[in-house]
Amino acid sequence: MNNQGQGFLVNVFLHDEEEARQVRVEMEENKQLMASLDAEIAKANAALQELLNQRAAAQKLLESNHAPSDGEARAIRDIIRSKESLFQELTGKIGDAEAELDTALSQAEGDADPQVENARTVLVGLLQERDAAHETLEAHRALLSPIRRLPPEVLGEIFIQCLPKDPPFVQARVDRCPLLLLQVCSNWRETALCTPALWASIRIDITTNSCLPNLAFVKTWLDRSGSCPLSFQINESLQMDHYEEFMTTASSILALYAPHYHRWRNVHLEYEDWRIDTGFSKLHRGLEPPESLETLYLARDFWRTNEEAQLLLLLSAPQLQSCNWVSNTSLADICVSFPQLRRLFLERPVARDVFMRILDEGASLSVAQFFVLATPSSHSIGPQNDLRILRHNLTSLDLTTDLFGPLFNQLELPSLIHLSVRRFNNIPPHPTPVWPQEAFMSFLARSKCALQTISMNDTDIAPSGMSEFLRHVSPSLEKLVLNNDRRMRHVIVDDDVLRLLTRREEDADECVCPRLAMIKFWDCHRSTDGVLADMIESRWKTKTSAGPGRLLNIAFLILEGAVDHPEDLRRLNVLNEERLGITILRR
Template identity: 60%
Template structure:
């Protein structure tokens, strides 16, 4: 063995041995060069794999890429764009080849007949061409998806600061007063998009300030741990929550979750309560009020909705505290318990919905104390016996109400005692819809109220009111310049007609030089079980206000109508055509 480390063949010459050594040395150098190239290729492959991994991580998040990652993403985009260009060419070529095969097969079929054996080879080739085309289309779609995903990585939205993103999230919340804890709606939906969005959502307290809780004999939705987590995430923000309990004492079982358990979670945050809605089905079940503070009202409370048949006297202290909250402006009281005994803060309220029956004197007394109320809803039994003797000439109360929702058995005595110059919305419902030998609607008193008040009514809603068509015409003429919404709905048992041909013809818009038009701003009508007219007259009125050319100042946009198919066939046909032209007409056929 020589110094070169291999056996020398004794039969070779020195020259041949030297050539062998040189060849071996060259091979050694070539192998070293190949090893270096392989190492370089492996390093490049590793770099590409790392870039792809980092890009994949970015694809699965909403984080903004770094400058280095941006350059890598752009390189991937350039590569994918080249692939797309190449694939588009291959797809076009494959389609062209397939179409040529199909045309040639058609020619052969015409020459030799559809059962010719020559077609078998064409069919096999065509199947192969279709398979190639399908593969190319799949590859092109996958490449396009990858390309668009990487383009999205460079979207400016990924560079939005967390604080700004959180503010955007807040604007994504539902417009409902109280939010359902649903994974298909914000804010829970936001926590499922990506880890970054989840982190931002959980760190944005304003997303978790409102919650709706529903309790039944079988469930508590959402469950107590989620309610607790919701409250914790809200930080120090004011809280709004609704608890609706549909549990009856007769079906109550030990361990059943009631509103008391939910209220106990909110009790430590009493000072943060802002908007509260509590609704109970059975007054005998514990509300949890006794565990609330009894020495100070909730300082942030602005809106309070309480619905329960009766309240226990032991709960009066806590109720009085909530009602005495210094910022309380909106109150809804649905109960047979007298709100007056709890010292309601009438002087500071701007909205009062009181569904407990009142006598006329109490109604007037509350209004006189509530100078700031702008929106109200009352249920007044004006014919009920009163301890107060009626005055010889009733005093007229001037009030700045903007919206009055009034259910009563007799309206005349109430209209006579009111002057409402700021009134824009009035909704009247008759409590007693039984048959009467004479009309109950006090038209003279109502018109006196409007003329005395000099108000500009924008909405009139009359339910179960026996106003006559002539009286309706009188009312529409008086409110013509301001009226925008007209709602007339009666119980079917009344069988009373308000809208007839005369009313509809008066409301039908004509050219200004052909007559006097009324209600140029009317945008919404609802006629429900109070309409009877000749077929086509209603369609004339709706059509005249539905088309904007030469029409009123504000075209009709919504119409709710109840019609009989046997009597209003022309109306129905024409109204359906109008609704196809512009959606907004809802018809109940009977």
């Protein structure tokens, strides 16, 4: 019926059937063409929608820190290519706009010319558009960054490497790791919270007014640490008045860590007030020494008698490698030996017999700091006339004592490379010399050690004794520190010592201390003007024919009566301009 009506309408306007047939063919072709166009439009719309979806996904990725999928990565690369093309196009237009502005400026009579203003407006608009395109381009490039494809385990390990290594205690601050990591994105936050090692270390400071961080925060921090070995530092600093509110905080914090006693690795406990309840009572007496404990720092004026059992547990830890003991309570009262300890620092006095016993029992000690009262007293334990020589493999010894001779006479340290000596209770000036030169040189000869560093503080070794020492340690010495109290007014370094240290071309093979790289002469030096500069210059210049050896890199000097050393000052300043490293204090 429809065909008949259609044929009737066609026949009305056409002369014959052939023309009508042709018209019907053309109409059919047009219908097919329209259908094809509709399909193309639908396909284009679908592609457009897919592109919009991809752009939306890319925008969503920009707001997160997730790794893009393969399809998202392809879409991002397409966006990057389009932005790069746009950026290049804008760069070309900016060049043209700058040229137009230059032309307008050359033709205009003033900056207010309309053509100049229009050229500037166009240029500013193009620059802003280029900056926006560049920002978008860099943001999309960042989406393909390899860090987004890292597994959580690897990312967590990277986070762990962001923690401070020295000291091994983390301050809970929002601008430092690990709290800083929680603020980057949800993915990083989740990874950080699921990485126990990030929360295994903390520093806690307790003052009269606060505890930072507070107890609840410390508990949350501890809960996140999982089963990792723990490192924690508690610093208590309370004043005498109005401290009741916080006097039990240290005990409460240690009570949080007491159930995890077996996980303690690095422990630093510092209590200013001896009345504070430290919380050691929370450690049961029946516990075994902590297997994981490696470093221990204990600072308190006096430890109570009922705390000694818990202290012994910590000091007897089988893996303990480093211990600092800062207390008026003697280690002899704890009755502990250190067969496995490698580093021991005692900052309070011990008797000579205790010092010798600790060394005798601590065969593994390598680095030690001792404060020894070697003068015999009525409180000394054991015979003071025991002259048995103790051989030990210490490599570094920091020794403060009131009497050096008895100690030098009883020690043999063949592995010693760093030695620091400091005289205690020196009442300057000394009425008579107290430095035991013969005992010191016998100690060095007996030990046959290759000293690299020597630091002498508040000693009255004579210049002749210093020269003898320098000749003895000449092949190995690299650092020489001589530091005296100004009130002593004792000369250790004079013209003879300086001339001995001066490198000369004619006796290059006989140069004393050719490896010397650092010196410090502090309130112990007196010489003729120019002699000090001769010595420094002979070891300072980058080009020298004075034989083999290292260059001097650092020099700390005090010049008494600087007006009497104009030549030294002038030449040393010239050397310091050539290569920094010389510090001069003038008096």
